[in-house]
Amino acid sequence: MIEQSDLRGVMKLAHIPKHKSSPCFRTYSCMVMWNGAVRACNCRFSFKDKTDGLLIGDLTDGSLEEIWYGTSLTQLRESFLDGSIPEVCKSCAWYVPGDHGRDHQYLFA
Numbered sequence: 673m674i675e676q677s678d679l680r681g682v683m684k685l686a687h688i689p690k691h692k693s694s695p696c697f698r699t700y701s702c703m704v705m706w707n708g709a710v711r712a713c714n715c716r717f718s719f720k721d722k723t724d725g726l727l728i729g730d731l732t733d734g735s736l737e738e739i740w741y742g743t744s745l746t747q748l749r750e751s752f753l754d755g756s757i758p759e760v761c762k763s764c765a766w767y768v769p770g771d772h773g774r775d776h777q778y779l780f781a
C-alpha cells in the first residue's frame with residue numbers, strides 16, 4: 673500500500689470520503705472481463721477476489737441488458753442508501769456521489 677511518505681513534492685494521497693450515502697456515479701458504468709464476467713464500476717479488479725461486491729453478472733448466464741437491469745446492480749446501488757456498501761467501496765477514494773450516470777441507460781432504451 674502506498675503511504676504519504678512514499679510520495680514526493682506536492683503529491684498527496686487521495687482523500688477517502690467518510691460519507692457515501694448516495695449511489696456512486698461509477699456504478700452507472702460497467703466493464704466486461706475477458707471471461708464474460710461483468711463488473712460494475714471499472715476502477716479496480718482483483719484477480720484474487722472475484723466476490724468483492726462489484727461483480728454483477730456473467731455473460732455466459734445472460735445478456736448484458738439483463739445484467740444491467742438485474743438485481744445485483746440494483747442492490748449494489750441501493751447498498752449506498754442503507755450503508756451496507758461493499759468493503760471495496762468503503763476504502764475507495766474514487767467515490768463520486770450522485771446518480772448523474774442515469775443517462776447512460778439510453779444504451780438499452
Ligand code: SF4
Pocket residue numbers: 696697698699712713714715760761762764765766767768
Ligand atoms: S465507491 Fe469506488 S469502488 Fe465503489 S463503485 Fe464507486 S468508484 Fe467503484
